[in-house]
Amino acid sequence: MATKSAQISCINKREHSSPYERIEYVGGITGGKRWRITENEAINYILQDEWDFFVSVNGRTVKVVVSQHSGHRYLKTEADGFAPNNLLNLTECPLY
Template identity: 55%
Template sequence: MSERRKISCINKRERSSAYERIANVGGIHNGSRWKLTLDEAIRSIENGSRSYYTSVGGHERDVIVASRNGVKYLKTEADNDTPDNLLSLDECP
């Protein structure tokens, strides 16, 4: 069973591509702050050790691995009514 963590912050790179902007994701789990590189978070989803979600404005959305032009990235599942995407989250300390 995978550990489920809420992503509440990100660190962005200085890139124009929306698929390459996120460098780190993080949050607070069991009272402790955590932060992973994008590659670490992708690996943990793909190997089944963790799953992630966001919660913005009362809307909880799962975070999934997607790929565009061979580049893997994270995104929230499709949502038609609110902008619950990762790029809208606050910067991690």
């Protein structure tokens, strides 16, 4: 299990029709500091077991995991019974 955990509370989308390639950045506030990293950075942190990421949905914590489609890795949430995709429904991160 990763030693650090952070809530993803916002995303930035790229203009792409594929749902597997739509997220460009994820971000949030951890320890009072706003952060934003690329989707690829988040994927690497998860795969290297450095960070665990989660979202909060209807008061419940849902883990963010790495999935793959046609050779492309992307972030998604674990199945939680809520649709549509929890990550794609997050608000846009401020640009800074």
